[in-house]
Amino acid sequence: MSHGKTREDKTCLNCGHTVEERYCPHCGQENTEPKQPFHYLFTHFIEDFTHYDGEFWKTIKYLLLRPGKLTKEYLAGKRQMYVAPVKLYIFISFITFFLPPLFSSSEEEPTEHDRKEQISKEIEKEKAKDKKITKITDSLKQHLSKEQLDKNSNQSEQFSKDIKVTEINGNDIETDALGETEDGKISVFGAKNMKQFDSLQSRDKKNQEVVYAFLKPFAKKIFHMQDQGLKKELIMDKFKETMIHTLPKALFIYLPVFAFFLWIFHNKKKWWYFDHGIFTLHYFSFLLLGTLILIFFDRITDLLPNYSVLNLLIILINTVAVIYMSIYFFIAHHRVYESSRTMSIFKGIFLFMINFIGIIFMGLLLMYASFMMMH
Numbered sequence: 001m002s003h004g005k006t007r008e009d010k011t012c013l014n015c016g017h018t019v020e021e022r023y024c025p026h027c028g029q030e031n032t033e034p035k036q037p038f039h040y041l042f043t044h045f046i047e048d049f050t051h052y053d054g055e056f057w058k059t060i061k062y063l064l065l066r067p068g069k070l071t072k073e074y075l076a077g078k079r080q081m082y083v084a085p086v087k088l089y090i091f092i093s094f095i096t097f098f099l100p101p102l103f104s105s106s107e108e109e110p111t112e113h114d115r116k117e118q119i120s121k122e123i124e125k126e127k128a129k130d131k132k133i134t135k136i137t138d139s140l141k142q143h144l145s146k147e148q149l150d151k152n153s154n155q156s157e158q159f160s161k162d163i164k165v166t167e168i169n170g171n172d173i174e175t176d177a178l179g180e181t182e183d184g185k186i187s188v189f190g191a192k193n194m195k196q197f198d199s200l201q202s203r204d205k206k207n208q209e210v211v212y213a214f215l216k217p218f219a220k221k222i223f224h225m226q227d228q229g230l231k232k233e234l235i236m237d238k239f240k241e242t243m244i245h246t247l248p249k250a251l252f253i254y255l256p257v258f259a260f261f262l263w264i265f266h267n268k269k270k271w272w273y274f275d276h277g278i279f280t281l282h283y284f285s286f287l288l289l290g291t292l293i294l295i296f297f298d299r300i301t302d303l304l305p306n307y308s309v310l311n312l313l314i315i316l317i318n319t320v321a322v323i324y325m326s327i328y329f330f331i332a333h334h335r336v337y338e339s340s341r342t343m344s345i346f347k348g349i350f351l352f353m354i355n356f357i358g359i360i361f362m363g364l365l366l367m368y369a370s371f372m373m374m375h
Contacts (some may be wrong), residue, residue, distance in 0.1 A: 005033050006022055006031060006033075007031050012024040012026065012029060012031060013029070014027050014029040015027040015029070055081060058081065058082065062082070063088075064286065067331040068331065068332035068336040070085075072336055074278055074282075075275055075278060085282055086281060088281070088285050089252075089284060089285045092285050092288045092292070093252070093288060095292065096288050191219070193223050193227075197219045217368075222235065243367065246369055247288070247291070247366065250365070251284050251287070251288065253362070254358065254359065254362050255281070255284060256277070257358060258280045258284070258355055258358075259276040259277045259280040261358075262351065265347055265351060266337060266347075279332070279336055283329060283332060286328060293321075297318070329352060330344070333347070334348070
């Protein structure tokens, strides 16, 4: 592997020892010219990581196709032939964060002019609806006597509010938490803006304060983005991209928890926490890389023609990939910890269930954080 032109001076710039060949025998630094072309920064990184001798590709091959192989080799002391676990995880996290947005949906965000026009149209629609509501209430008042109006004034006012909410939303407040309005926007309990959402919260008679309090930040974010002229499809695309960006961070936070559960259910004298950490790094690297491959596969299939046979094949491939990602843990666990098949399956299922609950909880936090980080 060459990183640049070798210096004629045989004195190492790092430690001062004599360098007979290309690398210093004392500190290991390559004896190359200190000044290099700009592209050297990038080629140096690629060469360092891939090593051109097959270290990188061999690591990826074992990671994807031979569950547990990398962990066994690393714990056995065979570490020079493969990319280090932490370095591998960081690199895969980096490409998972960096690459998917380059292949994101072609739909562009609306310009400032488009947003203003969209907001103006919404204002006009609201005014038209208010006029319609006023006509309805006036018509009702004409059919009621003065005595009835005085007697039922409170009921009339409440009825007018009910009409307005129903007319604007197109449905009652007893709707799903997240829905879609007639004009294709996202609604929260039928509300299209924070004023309506707050009104529904104050009028709800089913004591759902906790639900409203939990959904209020989501509602505020949704309505803000829609006020900026963003459509439902673009909001959902942004949410997916933000989740993909946050996924490596969430897994990194959960990594020591996953290793801790492994440590609990295995022999403490034979297996150190360090060993479980290596297994977890490799397993999470596989999950990230598998997810990245599925994302690219999904983006590529979006470009293909819509044929029933082709769609069936795509669904089949995705199903097989998901099943393989699910059983990967059991295979890797059995190979690394070398327990009997029965015990390995038993421990694997138990660990899988515990971590599934933990990852679900982490996923909820991820969804919340992803939505709040959208802009």
